[in-house]
Amino acid sequence: MYQQINANYAWQDWLNLRFGVQSCSELSITELDLTLDILLGNAKDGLNFKPDFIGRNLIKNANLDKAIRSNKPIKADAKKKITIRQFNKMLALAKELNFDDMALFRFALRQTRTIYINTEALKNINQEDATKIITGLEKIIKFKREKAR
Incomplete structure (x- = not known):
């Protein structure tokens, strides 16, 4: 084929x-x-398969690490993408705060100045932005716990 x-x-x-x-x-x-x-011929063919952004990010991050280790020039805008751990942690923290998708997107917008229209878009952010979102969510949880005492 x-x-x-x-x-x-x-x-x-x-x-x-x-x-x-x-x-x-x-x-x-x-x-x-x-x-x-x-x-x-072992699987059915189709169109518009759901993209595996997290899997693609793993490969991009590995390639970026390889280029850095070998002292190859890298693009100025090349940044590591979000990992599966970061993505899962972000969703878990949002769930703990009872954030629906829209609340998480609004929060991510405030943290990163980037608009997210769906959860798939969050799978394609860089690690720096993911860290900002996770840190912000953790601070809210910490504040709410201290306030409850």
Whole structure:
């Protein structure tokens, strides 16, 4: 199947329709596994699969670490992306504060000056912004606990 797609110069289009990327180097390990399963006929093909932003972030962070360790020049705007631990912690803290999605998005807007329209958008933020949001949520929880005493 891949040979047919590639022979027709449609590989980038195939990836873009399914995962919203131009190259398989941008895919997470889970998405690469799914791609192989589809190409081998072991999984059903479809369009607009749900992106695995957290998995993609792991690969981007590893590549950034590798470039830093090897003293290769990196882009000035290259920042590490949020990790699965940070994302889960952010959601757990928001849940502890009884924040719905909109309350979390408004809080994140105040902390980072960036608009978030859904939870998937939060999976694509950088680690610095994630730390700001988590720290802010932790301070609110600490304040509420001290106030309750």
